[in-house]
């Protein structure tokens with residue numbers, strides 16, 4: 401039976417982690433291992449603007465009529481005695497032809513009223529290569545739908561593997577073939593010639609894309625037009641975004657559903673603490689188990705009190721509860737007095753270190769910490785002159801190793817990576833929480849910051865609930881009996 405995770409990878413056509421090759425600290429996917437991606441110009445950024453004439457024909461005439469006009473255009477090339485000159489099917493390639501040849505070629509493309517209508521939006525661009533020739537051949541056709549048609553054409557071809565993008569890439573490739581720039585075996589040629597009807601399209605389409613992509617290998621391309629294209633699109637059209645739904649901003653009220661049960665749990669924990677608190681001497685284990693559990697409750701309460709935890713801080717809360725969950729499991733599994741003491745001593749050492757560093761700081765101390773309180777914590781159990789400061793992790797192992805040791809690696813894998821990205825403000829987290837994708841296809845999916853009312857991030861309530869309940873179970877096992885848990889849809 402296939403495991404769900406494997407199934408998912410397969411259907412999404414991705415390389416699983418196991419398919420990556422490890423080199424030092426880098427995991428390289430197969431394409432990177434083989435050096436693909438180095439120095440290739442991109443379809444979206446560089447070649448789509450060059451082939452937008454073909455995309456416009458598809459958008460305006462529909463696919464089958466567009467394919468007919470592609471064939472007519474290719475026949476024109478194939479039948480020319482000087483066909484070698486016509487190998488470059490891009491707008492810049494057209495502009496590089498001598499005047500009469502350029503006019504012949506553009507004349508073929510603009511041969512009917514329908515194609516003139518379809519290609520008229522090209523004149524929307526001031527930077528269009530050979531603009532004068534296009535103007536003449538389009539007979540100054542004005543298109544009042546230029547923007548809409550361009551958006552539609554670009555939308556259909558923006559992603560390099562769509563059917564429409566493949567059509568555009570096919571016509572470019574065939575120009576290269578008929579212009580004798582590309583040499584192919586005759587059976588391949590037969591298949592390409594019969595596109596999209598001949599042969600198994602599941603293999604024909606990828607081979608067209610691969611061959612078209614390779615046309616630029618080792619070629620210097622003039623980027624003037626492709627840059628001008630995207631610049632004009634950006635300057636002349638507005639950003640577009642989905643109007644936020646009311647439900648985006650009014651998630652169900654966390655207060656009534658989880659905050660209240662959390663307060664109940666806290667009160668019950670307080671009673672249980674009293675009932676199990678044996679002495680006023682230092683009781684490292686009791687302090688640690690209850691302390692970490694109360695800490696988890698506080699973090700969860702705070703995280704859910706703003707926008708139901710669908711915030712950046714909500715993710716940090718998960719990270720903190722994960723750390724508590726794994727640490728507590730480790731401490732309870734070992735359950736040695738010296739380990740409880742060393743966990744505590746490590747924390748005391750941290751307070752001492754922070755407090756000493758504070759003394760060395762020039763200027764006034766930061767506002768977030770209370771210097772007297774730190775000194776108090778540093779001296780509470782033992783006079784601080786006897787407190788060693790440990791600069792490493794308190795178990796001399798990181799959280800991943802600890803999670804493996806206590807059998808919680810699954811939990812670690814579920815919660816560690818992405819929440820840490822938030823803690824470190826890595827690009828992935830910044831991208832998810834700050835930027836939205838512009839929906840104007842002419843802006844090629846660029847990102848813009850959504851700051852005033854940022855859309856809520858995925859909910860954390862359920863994950864926090866699961867983590868907290870597991871922490872409560874640990875407490876229950878150490879100090880029975882504590883049965884209260886946060887309910888499922890509570």
Ligand SMILES: [Zn+2]
Nearest residue numbers: 639640838843
């Ligand atoms: Zn935009």
